[in-house]
Amino acid sequence: MGMEQVVLLPAIPAAIFVVLALFSPLLPRRGDWLAVVGMAVVVVLALAVAFHFQDFFGHGEFDPSGENARAFEWLNLSNGLFQIDLSTYVDAITVVMLLVVSIVALMVMIYSVGYMRGEARYGWYFGALSFFTASMLLLVTAGNLMVLYFAWEAVGLASFLLIGFYWERRSAAEAAKKAFITTRIGDVGLLIGIILLWREAGTFDIQQIIEFAEGGGFDQRYLTVAMLFLFMGAVGKSAQFPLHVWLPDAMEGPTPVSALIHAATMVVAGVYLVARMLPVFDVVLVARDVVLYTGLITAFMAATMGLVASDIKRVLAYSTVSQLGFMFVALGLGSPTAAMFHLFTHAFFKALLFLGSGSVIHATHQQEIEQLGGLWRKQPLTTWTFVIGSLALAGVIPLAGFWSKDEILHAANHNLPVFVTLAVTAGLTAIYTTRLVLLTFFGEPRNHHAYEHAHESPPIMTLPLLVLAALAAVAGFVIYEGVGQALGFAGGIGQLIFAHEPEVFHFDRDLATFALAVSLGGIGIGLVYWWGTAERATRARGWAPELHALLVNRYYFDDLYQSLINYVVLGAGSVIAVFDKRVVNETGVDGGAQTVGWFGLRLKFLQTGRIPNYALAMAGGIVTLSLVAFYTS
């Protein structure tokens, strides 16, 4: 298995999807084992790709050779004018994504076997999950923007299907629609961006576009517009401000789906896209600044909303949005290394947190954290793995989140406003994480029925939790060169993360201390306010009710969009409806028909029924045609 066969990775789950979609009722256990085993194979293959990838480092430099990319011509119009190759491309970013996607997908599938037991459409669930995995793997291995766009839409479809998995519930169906339509806004931008890039560069191949851009082939302003459109796609998919509204609602889907799609993989597709195109963004720094500030606003806003959310999954959703904002900040600062590293670690601990919350929901059938509490006595394994994930999220040394967040802060070192905002957001992260953990697992049980009902989840669910907890604890260490060498990678596994040029990690003690202090401070504030019965937090609501209302109502973004739809879209729609009714229908369609009818009513008298008249008409035709033939020959 070399890098050139990377196309196999999406092919395996795609084949499993077809089998499950068609035959799952015929298979033993509805075919869940097929999905899990297939995913395990994919993990092994992805690891093989990662090992093979190391061979492409000569002298510490990544050197993509022809063997790396594999392409065949799919569509060729006008002899190369519009040419789409089905091509794969593997570099460090791809390898990181491959590992993240395959490992998290495997964990989620194992977990789902327990979590989804006895659900209706059990087989279809695994089929859809396989479909998603196939699309995501295709997305990260695509070497061509058109293929990438195809996969991009396919993951959107999978997300739609899985959010709406419980479509009998109206809210789930609505959330699925909302997610699909909101991301669609971004996707249109992405398509426009791709077309704009193709128009100038004449190719869809990503590496060729990058070369073209770096060679100054684009007009500066044109490229800025194109990259902003491209970034729109990333904003939609990664739930960045102002298209972040769909992700909290997407929590209507089954919890493992939230862990896989809406925490670890699909939502980071935007980060992946920007990281992949970052050399082009580097050419137009305005576009890169837009990425930076979009990420910054999102990170801060989502963190504040996470402070007051009362649904355990929604808190995690806001946290995801916020962390994605962190990644975009890193990208905007021109450090794909930090962004991809954070993506890598975040995938593990956020998947862990989601699966842990799934374990809680599975046990108590309760999602409101106000109704939980004291679960640590009933669910010790879930609790402690959740705590590990939370500490990683909060950024406590030596867990994974600390290292990656530190990298981002390091990248922001020279930009004081950004640095300060990031630090504040990191503190907020620690606060809401502490709040979540305390309210859910500690304190006194607030809903005794749910508490009595609670029990530890079966091993098939706790096993992925343990694996992910272990990864969340140690994934950060790959940043050390020595760790990678110990694992048998020639240049150190740290190189895997460094997309651009291998960069040797230096531990910045001052910065790390500061970051740790912020995290611990946040945790401390959380402990002070929410420890025990959380009475201090309840009182705190009284300080600034307007602020609380603002946060609870999510900055009124949903209301804003709803009123936009109500007044602008529907208003314009009614105007257009009138236009359609009066002009298009009554004048255009009916008018045309009436005109024809009017003429028909009069012209029908040409049909006299007298044979001589027809004969004369025929004769006229013959004579005319003869004249034409005579004079044209």
Place this chain on the structure above:
Amino acid sequence: MIPLENFLVLSAILFALGFYGVLARRSAILILIAVELMLAAVSINMVAFAAYLDPTRFTGIIFAIFVITVAAAEVGLALGIVLRLFRERASANVDEANSLKW
């Protein structure tokens, strides 16, 4: 020797006369007569071409035989139709059979 053009012009005049007759006449039988004239004109044309330009294969003459055959069949059939028309409408004038209209 008579040039080919003489025959062709004769055929053209005969054809045009038949053409005029078909269009101008009202009686079905007169129209049939005019059609026969047109067919004869075509026969002259083909035989003339066969005799002048294609003396070894003379396909035109063969064709003229078939034209005459078909013309005979056509006259018989058409007269049957005319008879029927006359019986239904008490008239053999084609412009009076005009019920197939708007």
Place this chain on the structure above:
Amino acid sequence: MLRRLPLPAQIDRTITLGGLLASVVAAPYIVVLGVLFATGELSAPEFVFWLNAGLVVGGALAAVLLRHIVHAALGLVGASLGVAGIFLLLASEFLALVQVLVYGGGVTILLLFGLMMTRATDGPIVTDGAQKPFAFGAGIVLAGLFVGAMLDAEWDALNVTVVGFRELGIRLYRDFGIPFEVASLVLLVALIGAITIARREPAPGEDDSK
């Protein structure tokens, strides 16, 4: 039924009057041709051609211009005989014979029979249709077109070759055997069709066999 048709007398009169009229019209033409022939202006084939051409055109004119249907039918006979003469000039005797037999005999008789059976109440005289001027224009334009096209073209005309009965028979029955048989089928179908269409349908309840 036959008693109600004074056809023989009518035809007698028609032949007498028509022959007289035709002679009056045709005589100067024939005289002119004869003079030209006698003075050597015309060769023998040319003389025959012009004679027949006159017969064809005259007959055709009579067929399409005369208002009396029987006169028109006789005009068709004349034109057919002229065409047969033209065929003779073109050295295909067989065709000439067929033309005389089928047209001069069969078709004309058939037409006259049809005429007899469909005698309308207003007699054998039928006025022409209202679109006569258009028909005239169309005929003129078509004749002009054909003549123009013919004179426009360059004909690689050889001499007339005589096609004997023997060659014609071989060609017709050997090379065109199947079309010949098909033509016989066409005739058969036309025969049956004509009978089916023209027969009087029995009234309801009436026995068909009577």
